[in-house]
Amino acid sequence: MDFNRRQVLTGTAAFAGATILGSPVVLAQAKPKVVVIGGGAGGATAAKYIAKDGAGAIAVTLVEPNANYQTCFHSNLYLGGLRDYASITHGYTALARMGIELVSDRAAVIDRDKKQVVLAGGQRLPYDRLVMSPGIDLKYDSVPGWSQAAEEAMPHAWKPGAQTLVLRKRLDAVPNGGVIVMIAPPNPYRCPPGPYERVSMMAHALKAAGKDRCKIFVIDPKESFSKQALFQEGWDNHYKGMVEWLGPKVHDGVKSVDPASGTVVTGFETYKNAALVNVIPAQMAGAIVRESSLANASGFCAIDPNSMKSAVDANIYVLGDASIAGDMPKSAFSANSQAKVAAMMIRGELAAARTFPARYANTCWSMINADDCVKIGGTYEAKDGKIAASSTFVSKTGETAELRKQQQAENMGWYAGITTDMLG
Amino acid sequence: MSVSLLLSAITGAGAGDRQLGEYLSGECVTCHQISGREVGAVPVITGWPEDHFVAVMNSYKEKHRDNRIMQTIAGRLAADEIEALAAYFGAISPQLGLR
Numbered sequence: 091m092d093f094n095r096r097q098v099l100t101g102t103a104a105f106a107g108a109t110i111l112g113s114p115v116v117l118a119q120a121k122p123k124v125v126v127i128g129g130g131a132g133g134a135t136a137a138k139y140i141a142k143d144g145a146g147a148i149a150v151t152l153v154e155p156n157a158n159y160q161t162c163f164h165s166n167l168y169l170g171g172l173r174d175y176a177s178i179t180h181g182y183t184a185l186a187r188m189g190i191e192l193v194s195d196r197a198a199v200i201d202r203d204k205k206q207v208v209l210a211g212g213q214r215l216p217y218d219r220l221v222m223s224p225g226i227d228l229k230y231d232s233v234p235g236w237s238q239a240a241e242e243a244m245p246h247a248w249k250p251g252a253q254t255l256v257l258r259k260r261l262d263a264v265p266n267g268g269v270i271v272m273i274a275p276p277n278p279y280r281c282p283p284g285p286y287e288r289v290s291m292m293a294h295a296l297k298a299a300g301k302d303r304c305k306i307f308v309i310d311p312k313e314s315f316s317k318q319a320l321f322q323e324g325w326d327n328h329y330k331g332m333v334e335w336l337g338p339k340v341h342d343g344v345k346s347v348d349p350a351s352g353t354v355v356t357g358f359e360t361y362k363n364a365a366l367v368n369v370i371p372a373q374m375a376g377a378i379v380r381e382s383s384l385a386n387a388s389g390f391c392a393i394d395p396n397s398m399k400s401a402v403d404a405n406i407y408v409l410g411d412a413s414i415a416g417d418m419p420k421s422a423f424s425a426n427s428q429a430k431v432a433a434m435m436i437r438g439e440l441a442a443a444r445t446f447p448a449r450y451a452n453t454c455w456s457m458i459n460a461d462d463c464v465k466i467g468g469t470y471e472a473k474d475g476k477i478a479a480s481s482t483f484v485s486k487t488g489e490t491a492e493l494r495k496q497q498q499a500e501n502m503g504w505y506a507g508i509t510t511d512m513l514g
Numbered sequence: 515m516s517v518s519l520l521l522s523a524i525t526g527a528g529a530g531d532r533q534l535g536e537y538l539s540g541e542c543v544t545c546h547q548i549s550g551r552e553v554g555a556v557p558v559i560t561g562w563p564e565d566h567f568v569a570v571m572n573s574y575k576e577k578h579r580d581n582r583i584m585q586t587i588a589g590r591l592a593a594d595e596i597e598a599l600a601a602y603f604g605a606i607s608p609q610l611g612l613r
Contacts, residue, residue, distance in 0.1 A: 139540075143536075423544060426544050427540070427541070427544065430537075430540035434537060444533055446534060446537050446538075449538070449541065449590075451541045451544075451587065453545075453583050465582070465583065467582075467583055467586060468586065469586055469587065469589075469590050480590055481586050481589055481590060482586070483582040483583070483585070483586050485582075496555055497555075499554040499555030500545075500554060500555045500556060500583075501554070502553060502554035502555075503545060503552075503553045503554030503555055503556025504544070504545045504554075504556065505553075506547070506551070506553035506554065506556075507543065507544055507545040507546060507547050507553070507556055508544050508545070510547055510549070510551070511543050511544055511547075511548075514549075
């Protein structure tokens with residue numbers, strides 16, 4: 091044995107001694123408790139990273155009413171016939187194996203004074219820190235004539251699960267020559283390029299089924315949208331004559347819809363007997379954060395960009411689509427990134443773990459055709475009181491087919507990566 | 515002997531701060547799987563020699579390699595942060611999760 095190795099062994103023994111001496115103090119106190127609400131990209135990641143990196147020092151409970159999780163990301167690929175439903179469905183068993191307590195119930199009320207989550211079933215879960223990642227709720231009254239009762243007739247499919255299946259079934263039933271109308275959402279909303287990837291995947295499925303006389307009209311309240319030049323180039327390349335996007339100056343607003351007859355009335359034109367109307371309404375943070383007075387007038391929650399901590403309650407962190415994350419889009423990648431910052435800060439607060447300045451990242455891939463994939467992304471930091479982009483990139487028009495195909499392979503790798511990172 | 519030197523001696527690792535590397539790795543493992551499983555066009559990045567890891571990240575940072583995501587990610591990493599990541603990922607067996 092050389093001198094260095096001997097020194098190392100001595101040092102290791104000293105370390106071990108320190109740990110043993112320290113442990114009774116830890117054992118004498120109850121473990122700090124973290125409750126996480128929502129088992130999506132933000133909540134599942136936060137629960138996993140607090141449990142994993144805390145190595146048992148913190149008791150973590152994940153509250154999620156659904157036994158299975160369907161990813162919103164890549165649900166457009168299911169719509170386009172490029173993924174099956176089972177492949178976008180995931181369970182929580184690996185998180186349970188890590189020692190995270192899974193509670194299959196809905197969080198009904200947050201008692202912020204007592205620091206307790208009250209479940210729909212009546213049980214109370216005390217917390218030292220609460221992580222809230224409830225995602226979005228839909229504003230059912232934002233499109234005249236549409237309502238929750240109409241979501242079967244005119245599906246939104248902007249929350250994954252049953253609605254995803256409804257939209258696919260309806261798409262499959264569209265006859266050749268049928269008209270599809272998508273009502274796109276106003277900002278801010280979940281997954282900025284999502285509606286336009288959906289249009290692409292619907293056109294792909296129709297074309298693959300030989301239904302290339304179909305037409306998709308996109309009625310958009312926005313003057314411009316994410317990756318617009320890339321999508322419009324792609325629609326022209328792959329689905330010529332099948333997609334028509336209309337901005338507000340052209341359509342002059344959605345005046346009303348009639349779910350029973352498949353009618354959409356705009357200031358410019360009335361679409362009658364549409365084979366499918368996909369209404370993607372305006373959005374707000376999930377009810378539980380709004381009802382807990384954590385959201386501001388915008389319907390979303392202000393956070394400290396250095397930590398993802400709620401701006402109004404120092405014991406609560408808000409992640410993902412429900413938060414106001416500055417320049418970061420509402421995406422699964424963003425929520426996953428924010429969750430890691432929150433997990434580190436919570437471990438710092440409750441387990442005296444080392445912390446570092448918050449850093450965030452995002453990338454969103456969008457499929458235009460089976461081998462044509464584009465991407466947008468960036469890195470982000472806390473600056474001037476918000477999460478600000480430090481560097482961003484977006485695919486360019488006119489890229490080679492080879493590069494686009496390579497990006498699709500990245501997209502598939504990312505899906506496997508993030509679902510493993512969250513739930514594996 | 516300082517703690518960091520001691521830890522370095524235990525693992526035979528370079529100068530990288532592995533705790534910093536573990537935190538920064540959060541940005542990487544959204545795509546690159548820590549288990550060493552490779553899917554699509556996302557390569558395995560665990561178990562690399564540290565100098566190789568540093569050289570690859572620097573080549574993205576200097577835009578000699580052309581992936582826009584990696585150029586952006588590497589672009590904001592300081593030299594000590596790249597070393598920290600190299601130390602963290604380098605110490606993980608590339609076969610960790612493979613069966």
